[in-house]
Amino acid sequence: MKRFEDVKPQEAQDLYYPAMCKVTQAKQITDMEKWYELEMPAGQDLGHSPGQFVEVSVFGVGEAPISVSSSPSKKGRFELCIRQVGNLTNVLKSYDVGDLVGIRGPYGKGYPIEQFLGKDILIIAGGIGLVPLRSLINYVLDNRKDFGRLIILYGAKTPAELLFKEEMANWTARDDVEFHVTVDQGDETWTGNTGVITTLIPGLELNLNTTIAAITGPPIMYKFVIMSLKSKQMADDHIYVSLERRMKCGVGKCGHCQINGVYCCQDGPVFNYADIKPLEEAL
Ligand SMILES: Cc1cc2nc3c(=O)[nH]c(=O)nc-3n(C[C@H](O)[C@H](O)[C@H](O)COP(=O)(O)OP(=O)(O)OC[C@H]3O[C@@H](n4cnc5c(N)ncnc54)[C@H](O)[C@@H]3O)c2cc1C
Numbered sequence: 698m699k700r701f702e703d704v705k706p707q708e709a710q711d712l713y714y715p716a717m718c719k720v721t722q723a724k725q726i727t728d729m730e731k732w733y734e735l736e737m738p739a740g741q742d743l744g745h746s747p748g749q750f751v752e753v754s755v756f757g758v759g760e761a762p763i764s765v766s767s768s769p770s771k772k773g774r775f776e777l778c779i780r781q782v783g784n785l786t787n788v789l790k791s792y793d794v795g796d797l798v799g800i801r802g803p804y805g806k807g808y809p810i811e812q813f814l815g816k817d818i819l820i821i822a823g824g825i826g827l828v829p830l831r832s833l834i835n836y837v838l839d840n841r842k843d844f845g846r847l848i849i850l851y852g853a854k855t856p857a858e859l860l861f862k863e864e865m866a867n868w869t870a871r872d873d874v875e876f877h878v879t880v881d882q883g884d885e886t887w888t889g890n891t892g893v894i895t896t897l898i899p900g901l902e903l904n905l906n907t908t909i910a911a912i913t914g915p916p917i918m919y920k921f922v923i924m925s926l927k928s929k930q931m932a933d934d935h936i937y938v939s940l941e942r943r944m945k946c947g948v949g950k951c952g953h954c955q956i957n958g959v960y961c962c963q964d965g966p967v968f969n970y971a972d973i974k975p976l977e978e979a980l
């Protein structure tokens with residue numbers, strides 16, 4: 698990613714000017730979340746890596762950081778999945794094919810993919826945390842030979858809140874993906890696991906030397922998932938977390954996302970747990 702200091706004067710304004718991207722597909726996938734496929738103005742690739750985010754803007758309303766949910770191996774178009782929670786995201790609910798959305802980025806540090814090559818990848822996603830991790834999952838699936846085991850643990854509050862159900866069916870059917878899903882509270886249709894996501898961890902057999910864990914979910918989840926991984930003796934530097942902080946500029950200028958000396962928008966949102974463990978406010 699380009700840091701602000703590295704931008705030449707004639708490029709400086711580009712950092713704050715959104716590119717107008719066209720919605721090419723859109724679908725409300727749960728009561729609260731809508732999935733969008735977008736195309737850059739000249740059809741070019743967004744140029745992101747898994748774990749990075751964009752600033753999405755609607756003129757007159759505002760901006761919000763949103764993770765890129767598609768893999769960079771998908772060419773020409775990229776995907777977002779947005780939960781309707783406030784001013785901007787509720788306006789975006791009405792956006793459909795052909796509408797234009799402002800996009801700045803991609804920003805931040807994603808997963809260090811080159812360090813993941815040849816490793817077993819353990820994905821632990823809670824709720825909407827599956828959105829950024831789906832970019833990593835699809836990258837691994839598109840480059841399957843370059844990685845070891847792909848283990849996906851996914852938890853949601855209820856069956857109705859599970860995202861990307863068709864892809865979940867595909868992960869279940871594949872013999873090169875170990876997929877485990879749980880919901881906090883089942884309903885009459887649910888025949889799978891019930892319980893919080895940490896209930897899936899004790900049964901896992903992991904090679905601690907070769908396994909990398911990538912965790913994204915609500916703040917409360919990190920503490921208990923990390924405790925569970927540590928009880929399996931996983932090393933701190935084999936664990937990656939993605940931190941959500943309130944962001945404004947997305948490029949290290951406004952300080953909204955700062956935790957002590959760390960800027961979540963530039964130094965993260967993906968962090969190695971060993972690096973942020975000493976920061977008390979981080980998790
Ligand atoms: C790196 C990153 C990636 C993200 N990726 C995604 C994603 O892929 N999909 C997704 O749906 N969301 C994602 N988010 C979260 C998303 O950016 C927020 O939900 C965003 O604030 C929504 O904007 P809004 O204008 O609709 O909501 P807002 O109107 O800003 O309100 C959002 C919520 O925050 C509360 N709120 C508003 N202002 C404040 C304040 N000053 N202090 C405390 N609470 C306040 C509101 O009551 C509401 O509950 C991501 C956030 C980060 C930092």
Ligand code: FES
Binds near residue numbers: 945949951954961
């Ligand atoms: S969002 Fe402005 S400094 Fe990080």
